Amino acid sequence: MEGRPEPFHYHRQPLRSAHIVCYALSTLCVRLSYWIVAAAIPGLYPRRASPMSGPCMRAGIAPFFVVGFPYEQEAEDVVPAPEDEAKGFVSLSPVEDRFVVGEVKEIAELNGVEPRRTYGYWYKAANVLGRGDHPAKDDEVVYLQFHGDGYSMETPQPSGYAAPSVCSGLFRHAPRTSRVLAPAYRYVASLPFPPKNPFPAALLDALAAYHHLHNAGFRAEKVVLSGDSAGGHLAIALVHYLATGKLPELPASGALLLVSPTSNFCIPFFTSESQYIARGLAGRLPADAGRTNAWISPASRGLPQTKGLFAEFRRTLMVLGEAETQRDGMWTFRDRLIGDVGQEKVTYRELLGVSHDVISIPWADDDKDSAFRMVGEWLPSL
Numbered sequence: 001m002e003g004r005p006e007p008f009h010y011h012r013q014p015l016r017s018a019h020i021v022c023y024a025l026s027t028l029c030v031r032l033s034y035w036i037v038a039a040a041i042p043g044l045y046p047r048r049a050s051p052m053s054g055p056c057m058r059a060g061i062a063p064f065f066v067v068g069f070p071y072e073q074e075a076e077d078v079v080p081a082p083e084d085e086a087k088g089f090v091s092l093s094p095v096e097d098r099f100v101v102g103e104v105k106e107i108a109e110l111n112g113v114e115p116r117r118t119y120g121y122w123y124k125a126a127n128v129l130g131r132g133d134h135p136a137k138d139d140e141v142v143y144l145q146f147h148g149d150g151y152s153m154e155t156p157q158p159s160g161y162a163a164p165s166v167c168s169g170l171f172r173h174a175p176r177t178s179r180v181l182a183p184a185y186r187y188v189a190s191l192p193f194p195p196k197n198p199f200p201a202a203l204l205d206a207l208a209a210y211h212h213l214h215n216a217g218f219r220a221e222k223v224v225l226s227g228d229s230a231g232g233h234l235a236i237a238l239v240h241y242l243a244t245g246k247l248p249e250l251p252a253s254g255a256l257l258l259v260s261p262t263s264n265f266c267i268p269f270f271t272s273e274s275q276y277i278a279r280g281l282a283g284r285l286p287a288d289a290g291r292t293n294a295w296i297s298p299a300s301r302g303l304p305q306t307k308g309l310f311a312e313f314r315r316t317l318m319v320l321g322e323a324e325t326q327r328d329g330m331w332t333f334r335d336r337l338i339g340d341v342g343q344e345k346v347t348y349r350e351l352l353g354v355s356h357d358v359i360s361i362p363w364a365d366d367d368k369d370s371a372f373r374m375v376g377e378w379l380p381s382l
Helices: 015-041 051-063 081-085 103-113 161-175 203-214 230-245 272-282 327-341 364-382
Strands: 087-091 119-126 139-144 177-183 223-228 257-259 315-320 346-353
Touching: 081 119, 087 203, 103 161, 103 203, 103 272, 119 161, 139 161, 139 230, 161 177, 161 223, 161 364, 177 203, 203 230, 203 315, 223 230, 230 257, 257 364, 272 315, 315 327, 315 364, 346 364
Parallel strands: 139 177, 139 223, 223 257, 257 315, 315 346
Antiparallel strands: 087 119, 119 177
């Protein structure tokens, strides 16, 4: 965007290492001291109701937008170790070509994207025996949880921070939930790195995970598609595809849970990092696809048609923070969804003073618990 530097301008060596060292030293010598003092003086909080954990977490990930994200192995290349098998690792076969239809098929052909093998992990409540990969029980509710982190980093592995935090919160506060499948999906890249995995790469991986649940015997109406941040964007895309694709073998899921869902990559004042992701998702689509394509920015005000876009969505819970920088886009998505399906199918909750994606933080937090309690209260309505 004009007036902002491109992301990752220190991605080459030796500037990459030099920046990391300087940032680490300045954090230890300056930032850490300020945070300790500021934590004791509420008047120094960025917002009146905001704890300092948000700024600290943002400062921790800030270097990645300058030097590049940590390298993550492509999902299809992951080979599980014996201990991974014991922790619930599951290989997810690519969907057959007959499941790729309509506009998604056209974009896949344009962008040279094909279904590929991916993987996931079964997370289970403490009272569930075994690895958690047994067939579905009668009327069992299962979550298909897509992690966040901007289509650029993190994995569903138990050694990560996102999936374990979300799944443990669901088990504590949503008693009907005993299992969660957390799948991996392909990461996006665009310049200054070699472009890779444009749309619909991640969507086809998500579809493979949904197909796996179908083969395991889960009824579609008992599947809750769930996602936070970019994972919420992916969940929206999967619900939209299932609703419009009309696949006889894969009916639409029963419900949708969204926490801080990224729904617009073209907000005028938003960061150049979002443009990096939008370019990566667009691939060979027109240059303005981040603004005009509903698969990439379902809440964009530049879409040529919005009425009826979400007409076949099911019951939805949206939870976001009142201090979200992307809140306007999330409001737009919420309003369009309500306009299409009606107020009675959409439950909206907002946490005062909370910033982005509170459920993924890896430490205990009252706001995080509040978000999961909202999920637990909503679940019985399904």
